[in-house]
Structure formats: C-alpha cells, structure tokens
Amino acid sequence: MPRRLDILRRGHPTLHGRAQEVADYGAPQLTELIEDMLHTLADSQGVGLAAPQVGAPVRLLIIASRPNPRYPGAPAMSPLVMLNPVVLEASAELESDWEGCLSVPDLRAQVPRHRAIRVAYRTAAGHAEEIHLEGFVARIFQHEFDHLEGLVFLDRLTDPDQAIQEEAYRRLLAET
Numbered sequence: 157m158p159r160r161l162d163i164l165r166r167g168h169p170t171l172h173g174r175a176q177e178v179a180d181y182g183a184p185q186l187t188e189l190i191e192d193m194l195h196t197l198a199d200s201q202g203v204g205l206a207a208p209q210v211g212a213p214v215r216l217l218i219i220a221s222r223p224n225p226r227y228p229g230a231p232a233m234s235p236l237v238m239l240n241p242v243v244l245e246a247s248a249e250l251e252s253d254w255e256g257c258l259s260v261p262d263l264r265a266q267v268p269r270h271r272a273i274r275v276a277y278r279t280a281a282g283h284a285e286e287i288h289l290e291g292f293v294a295r296i297f298q299h300e301f302d303h304l305e306g307l308v309f310l311d312r313l314t315d316p317d318q319a320i321q322e323e324a325y326r327r328l329l330a331e332t
C-alpha cells in the first residue's frame with residue numbers, strides 16, 4: 157500500500173542542497189518512492205512534487221496538474237513522472253504568475269518563469285523521453301526542477317516582500 161509521505165518544510169537541509177542523479181532505474185526502492193509520491197500528491201492539493209520535499213535527495217519530480225481549491229485554474233492531466241530531467245530549451249519570454257509550495261505553507265508570490273520549455277528526462281523504467289511544456293505546466297516543471305537544485309520559489313523573488321500570506325492571496329483571487 158502506498159503511504160502518504162511527510163512533506164519537509166523550508167529550512168530542512170535536504171530542501172536546500174542539490175539532489176543527486178538517479179542511477180537505479182526500476183529498483184524496488186525507487187518504484188516505492190514514486191508510488192508513495194503519487195499517493196501523497198493525490199492526497200494533497202499540490203500540482204507537483206519533487207523527491208527532496210519528501211526527504212529523498214534524488215533527481216525525481218512529478219507534475220500532476222488538476223484543478224483544486226489551491227489552484228482552481230490548473231489544467232487536468234495524468235501525472236508525469238520525470239527522472240534526471242534536463243532543460244534543453246527555454247523560451248526567452250517570461251511570464252509571472254502566482255505560486256505556492258507544500259514546503260512553504262501559507263505563502264504565495266508571483267514568480268517569473270519561462271513561458272515554454274523543452275525537457276529531456278527518463279521515465280520510471282529508465283526510457284529516454286523529451287517533452288515540450290507550456291504555460292502553467294511549464295511553470296510547475298520549473299518550480300519542481302528548482303527543488304532539485306535546492307531552491308524554493310521564494311529564492312526567485314527579487315524582494316522578500318513580494319510574498320503574501322495565503323489568506324491575503326485568497327482575498328485577492330476572490331476580487332478578480
């Protein structure tokens with residue numbers, strides 16, 4: 157049975173270091189970690205999760221966009237599991253939009269990200285794949301990829317005051 161994993165909070169050293177390459181594609185331990193992460197995502201209001209957030213310092217991330225109370229406008233898709241992702245191309249065009257993070261509860265900020273991005277990665281079984289991502293899904297990828305580099309979205313802000321409380325964010329959302 158997959159388990160719901162605890163999410164580390166900002167300040168934990170695993171969230172602030174560079175994650176290591178995955179070498180043991182298909183290993184039972186890795187398969188279990190992926191299943192537990194998928195279960196944890198389905199059981200939370202996150203739209204993505206990176207392995208360091210659950211205490212595993214490896215280059216594994218999952219994009220699982222779907223509309224939920226935290227992200228009402230998120231597009232629906234099947235979860236995308238990516239191992240050892242590498243950014244091949246990124247659009248010069250940047251877009252700013254609101255982000256939050258399960259490891260940074262209660263804060264939101266507008267973060268500039270590339271509008272489109274091309275990524276090479278390995279599947280859980282170790283197959284090499286490439287994918288083009290745009291808009292909100294490209295944003296989720298860049299947010300999760302940052303976790304593999306030891307960064308959280310607050311590290312992308314030029315001024316820490318750009319982050320606002322979740323409650324203020326919800327008020328803002330209700331007004332627009």
Ligand code: NI
Nearest residue numbers: 256257258259
């Ligand atoms: Ni995050």
